[in-house]
Amino acid sequence: MEIKIAVTALSALAHEGRLEVFRMLVQAGGDGLPAGEIAKRLGVPPNTLSANLNVLSHAALIGSRREGRSIIYTASYDRMAGLLGFLMEDCCQGASEICVPLAEVVNRAACCAAENKAVQS
Amino acid sequence: MEIKIAVTALSALAHEGRLEVFRMLVQAGGDGLPAGEIAKRLGVPPNTLSANLNVLSHAALIGSRREGRSIIYTASYDRMAGLLGFLMEDCCQGASEICVPLAEVVNRAACCAAENKAVQS
DNA sequence: GCCATACTTCTAATATCGTAGAAATATGGA
DNA sequence: TCCATATTTCTACGATATTAGAAGTATGGC
Structure with a gap:
């Protein structure tokens, strides 16, 4: 975007x-x-x-x-997905301790995506 | 939020x-x-x-x-996670064909979260 | 055709935001 | 102490956004 x-x-x-x-x-x-x-x-x-x-x-x-x-x-x-993706693009220099919780919050907020996904540490 | x-x-x-x-x-x-x-x-x-x-x-x-x-x-x-979560809160009435792609875009944009997660259809 | 419903467009007054010049403050080095 | 660097605060002008009244357009029912 x-x-x-x-x-x-x-x-x-x-x-x-x-x-x-x-x-x-x-x-x-x-x-x-x-x-x-x-x-x-x-x-x-x-x-x-x-x-x-x-x-x-x-x-x-x-x-x-x-x-x-x-x-x-x-x-x-x-468009919503494009906007959220744009904000997170290339975030945090590979620091997974930042990115993983960020992605988890988003996954939880989605009404159903969270149920269809699982974190594999 | x-x-x-x-x-x-x-x-x-x-x-x-x-x-x-x-x-x-x-x-x-x-x-x-x-x-x-x-x-x-x-x-x-x-x-x-x-x-x-x-x-x-x-x-x-x-x-x-x-x-x-x-x-x-x-x-x-x-704060960023809070904002993204707020936008997606309770989205789409449980329609996983909407939510899953939305969450995937976000996961891909995050520099490293995608590598640490896997979709279990 | 006529009327009610559902929305939109036009308009203008008010309020809020964005910018950068100039001056002020904080830190570190000699 | 004095000066250079790094950044902020003060200020005021111009630009932009917000709101709702009034009028206009589209649709459906009779």
Whole structure:
């Protein structure tokens, strides 16, 4: 990932309202959520939410599809993985006492990856 | 991690100059780098760098220690792990086809964790 | 066609951030 | 003590982001 793209993604996430939206969509999985439902859950005016969804979209952190009158937003797990990978790239000069715990935290946070993986010291 | 802390960390990283500094320190490992060396490598005036190091410090993404006339900055891998974990928390409703690739990207990016771990389908 | 629903775009006022010059502080060496 | 080095703090200007009111667009049901 190029650094300017990473900065765009981080800027999009560096806002309490947008971060809440993004996490909500990450937790929602592939089905996503309609804009109205997101606005209702967060209690923000629909135009304000729309502006924020637009920022996340431009950063390619979320995608959308129309379904009837609703527009359904979904997290882009690809872009998310790219961003996390960029931050950890070539980390810590081979110091496994740093990297291993770092990777473990990430594995535990993922809802199911941890169950499918095991550490072999 | 509380959301306001995450926003502070993301805001600190959402700036090309600061993101370069942070990645440089992540890649530098536990020894860290003196402020002057960072400024020299990035070609930024020392007072501008100092302001940016201050932002990263306040977000607890980096720490510092004095060594003679130099101040050595180091990445805080703990805070970094907390932030990445926060972003992935409870992701994707148990959809392992999403989580597993996400965790793998992270594991591969870490310089050495990947070598110490194995996927057990 | 008409109306309600679901969202978005336009706009402008307010607030916050980023930058680097100049001056200040801390350390080490002669 | 005096000077050079390393870095920070003070400052103020210009640039950018955030917000929500009002108006506009798209869809579906009758």
